[in-house]
């Protein structure tokens with residue numbers, strides 16, 4: 001049984017132990033390599049910000065999971081565009097924050113950490129970005145296996161023929177609608 005209260009999410013540091021993340025499937029190797037080789041550089045050079053899951057009761061700074069965020073945009077077809085006014089519905093592209101990477105160590109999966117990461121991301125964008133810079137959506141190129149996981153948190157698939165059959169379908173979360181409902 002994992003005590004989830006022992007874990008905290010914070011920005012990546014240069015001396016974090018990024019080498020031990022285990023995802024249990026070769027298909028996820030790129031997620032491990034990114035964390036090990038690129039995440040801190042992307043973070044410090046303002047390309048994408050990485051937040052890591054750390055066990056606060058341990059003296060080591062072994063990373064047990066991470067989420068990487070960057071700015072982005074999403075192009076929506078007419079049926080999925082914001083319809084609040086003609087000012088919003090006449091655009092095709094909308095500002096967004098992208099979840100560029102998300103992974104939870106195999107040993108911790110199924111304990112709600114992934115959902116907590118998504119909730120944290122939504123709140124973080126609401127508090128830190130939306131009051132200052134226009135941002136309507138959170139987007140993710142989901143892995144086909146994780147579509148159901150994102151749907152549980154309110155993400156929806158971009159409704160195009162090619163996206164429905166893509167190995168990494170684009171999904172989005174509407175920050176405005178979810179805030180007023």
Ligand SMILES: CC(C)(COP(=O)(O)OP(=O)(O)OC[C@H]1O[C@@H](n2cnc3c(N)ncnc32)[C@H](O)[C@@H]1OP(=O)(O)O)[C@@H](O)C(=O)NCCC(=O)NCCS
Nearest residue numbers: 102103104109110111112113114115142143145146148149
């Ligand atoms: C996908 C991932 C982030 C989910 O993290 P997690 O901590 O295991 O997720 P949670 O415990 O919060 O699960 C929340 C719900 O989603 C479901 N879920 C989790 N992973 C799922 C998956 N791959 N497919 C379908 N449902 C999934 C859980 O069963 C749970 O459902 P419940 O609320 O009915 O019990 C994690 O499994 C992971 O890192 N996978 C490998 C890398 C990956 O796929 N990353 C996403 C890239 S886009």
